[in-house]
Amino acid sequence: MSAPAECRPASELADPLVEAIRGIDTTALDCVQVNAAVLADAAHGAGAHLELGGRLRFPVRAAAPGALPTVEQPPAEQIEQMAGPLRLALDTGTPVTDGTVLMDLLPKDGSALYVVGDAYRMPWLPYHGHQHMDHSVLLRAVDGGARVEAVDAYDNETPYGRAEPVVCVYPRSQAAALFDGSPAVPVTARPLPAEPEPLSRVLGRNAGDAALLLAGEAPERYAAAFRDHPDQKTACGALLLETWLLNRSRRLHAAWVAHHAPGSAHAEAAAERAAAWDELTGQCYLASRRVERGRPVPPQIHTALARLLRADAETAVQAVPREPGETMPDPTSIRRTVTSTVADVLGTDPEAVAATDDLSRLEGFASFQMVETVERLEDAYGVEFAPTDLQPAVLRSVDGLVDLLLRTTRTREVTPS
Structure with missing residues (x-):
């Protein structure tokens, strides 16, 4: 050409x-x-x-x-x-x-x-x-x-x-x-003439996602997938791309925080997180080059990967302004409530609900059951979900429902009645 x-x-x-x-x-x-x-x-x-x-x-x-x-x-x-x-x-x-x-x-x-x-x-x-x-x-x-x-x-x-x-x-x-x-x-x-989404809402959504991640072992499972892969040349190449993407997203996030809250503790923490991802990306590049030469993978990169994901999540949770005495809802407790509620509505075992990432695959799941689940969760926590948040993809997933509850209830401490 x-x-x-x-x-x-x-x-x-x-x-x-x-x-x-x-x-x-x-x-x-x-x-x-x-x-x-x-x-x-x-x-x-x-x-x-x-x-x-x-x-x-x-x-x-x-x-x-x-x-x-x-x-x-x-x-x-x-x-x-x-x-x-x-x-x-x-x-x-x-x-x-x-x-x-x-x-x-x-x-x-x-x-x-x-x-x-x-x-x-x-x-x-x-x-x-x-x-x-x-x-x-x-x-x-x-x-x-x-x-x-x-x-x-x-x-x-x-x-x-x-x-x-x-x-x-x-x-x-x-x-x-x-x-x-x-x-x-x-x-x-x-x-479009629309205004940017309010800062408090963005921070709240970040905190909800972060709390969901902190409630389980997702960072460790993610890192272990690369650590335990039988083809380390492939795994290191893929991990290099992953950290490259995460590095860029964290740098952009740090720039966004600095733009909206210059000189704040949150801006400083976001900049530190971005610098840590930049360092890990460099380590993954070195690991990829070493594997290409038949040398072993430095084991610390997988530990660092999980640790950085958790640190990001902790920073996101801490970034949400709160009144004195206000706390984030407990994601583990919310997950248990969501799982048991869905199981009761569908007449199935909670283990089956917890094991699927798409509730529509479970027998008995339909629009009526989706509506009943939403109403029960609103009643249990004394909240009302925003209509724009009731997207099908959210309502078909335990993670989606947990995230929805975390975002909705984060402004006050609540427990299911």
Whole structure:
């Protein structure tokens, strides 16, 4: 494939979209987030993208048999979750494999189309010709549509070289050829007038997730999956990606806290947590290199991984402002109540309820039982759930119901009646 007609570092160009890149710490965002962040800052002003760092997520995806767990999210899920914090309407179109069709979707006014494609086919990236992976880029028509600009703010040191924010200009036909034969997902973006979610609500949701994690052994199980995997070369490579993702998310969270509460104890703690993840990522890189040479894995990385996840959760719980004497609800007690309530509604054993991650798989589960479970839990704790929180995915999961109760009851100490 021929080289682009022109490719220049974003730092050398003057343009509203490119100017937005210069106000972003692009090393704190992954390859799906970073170009959506550019659109947010261009639309709402410098720093708008920091709202992506508000939610400090803890859930780890359950691994299929023989597979390793991961915190990585599919692009479609990320796009859905980014829209609210970035105050953008992100409308995902049908994947296309014809580059000409993709070019025809570019806005005629020269605004950008956000696209998720294959990094393997993007010549401005070090991954080009080396590794297939989902990657976002902003495409816009210039010179009356005769040429196409690819704007990419991704910033990372890869095994194949450095990726830096760049703008590449291609003849329209050449740009189309880059996307021929490989699915590309077009996403139209427009600004929304909504205000950012209130700080107290974000902190409360973080604390609910964190309390749920602290109630069990999820951090230790997550770390043990990598420690005990029979193929340590594969495990170390996967763990390097995991810590890379966690490191970037914690750095972005620290920047969000510093933006909203500069100089606070919470900002200091978040910065310390981010620095610890940066250090662990470096240790995992060293471990991966050692395993490649047939040397043993330093055992401390797995212990550190579990410890850092717990420390993050403890920091999130402590970050929620409370009145004197106010405490976080006990997640272990709430889990027992949820499990026994669901079991009673369905007429099944609590062990069966605790063993499934999707309650709809249990015999007898239907909409009526879902409603009855919600009403019983509201009555038990003397609360009323917000209608917007009663999402099907939440109500089909013990974890979802526990998290819902933790968030709803955290403002006061309650016990089931």
